[in-house]
Amino acid sequence: MKLATWNINSLTVRLPQVLQWLADNPVDVLALQEIKMTDDKFPAADFAAAGYQAQWFGQKTYNGVALISRGPATDVVRNIPGFDDDMSRVLTATVDGIRVVGAYFPNGQAPGSDKFDYKMHWLQALRAWLRTELERHPRLVLMGDYNITFDDDDVWDPVGLKDTIHCTEEERYHLRALIALGLHDAYRLFPQAPKSYSWWDYRDFGFRRNRGLRIDHVLVSEALRPAARACTIDKAPRKNERPSDHAPVVLELAD
DNA sequence: ATGCCTCAGCTCCTGAGA
Secondary structure, X not given: OEEEEEEOOOXXXXXXXXXXXHHHOOOOEEEEEOOOOOHHHXXXXXXXHOOOEEEEXXXXXXXXXXXXXXXXXXXXXXXXXXXXXXXXXXXXXXXXXXEEEEEEOOOOOOOOOHXXXXXXXXXXXXXXXXXXXXXXXXXXXXXXEOOOOOOHHHEOOOOOXXXXXXXXXXXXXXXXXXXXXXXXXXHHHOOOOOOOOOEEOXXXXXXXXXXXXXXXXXXXXXXXXXXXXXXXXXXXXXXXXXXXXXXXXXXXXXX
């Protein structure tokens, strides 16, 4: 079984790339972030024609998430229960016996800003809810655009970017706290090339110069960890014409 | 460089992303 996450920065613009990627990489579940469209615009028929079901939770202009799956998605939950939020960021469902949480974490803009405060509160609420969700569903995957790096290995210029957004100790504290719930960074369960990133700035030839960050993550629960077989970042779509700034991250689980 | 790209929208500029 394969699961993947991809921030596609507008599904309107990149639907053809997503369909092509699914044709080339027939994963069982694909979590999408930043679809940037209202629910009435979601191209469910296009996914159905490709053999995929879909759940979606859209929003005008910003945010918006979806879960694309071969099998049916049940017990669907939108956003974080108990946390009042006007942004569409989280979509959770059970697929093939696995609780899949697809999430678009807040960006946070800059430490000290209102958006950063919102990010901290959102992270707190996510963790509180995940604690109970993990009790109900031990076989759980949390994947998406976290907008947080774990450590310097996830940052192309750890000195220059020290304490800037995605790299602050406050954000990393929350990321480690998620790990402390009994989750594992699937990417680091396996040997990886140094300077591996999942996002590169559109500006200044960021991708060509490999000036990137690893901010898209797949976390697996303790119960699923023994089944993890591989976790990879697929840089191929970043080489497309009009690419997303993010690359897909793929987790392979033993059947 | 409060910049560089890219996207959406009350679209020919601005806000936001990361």
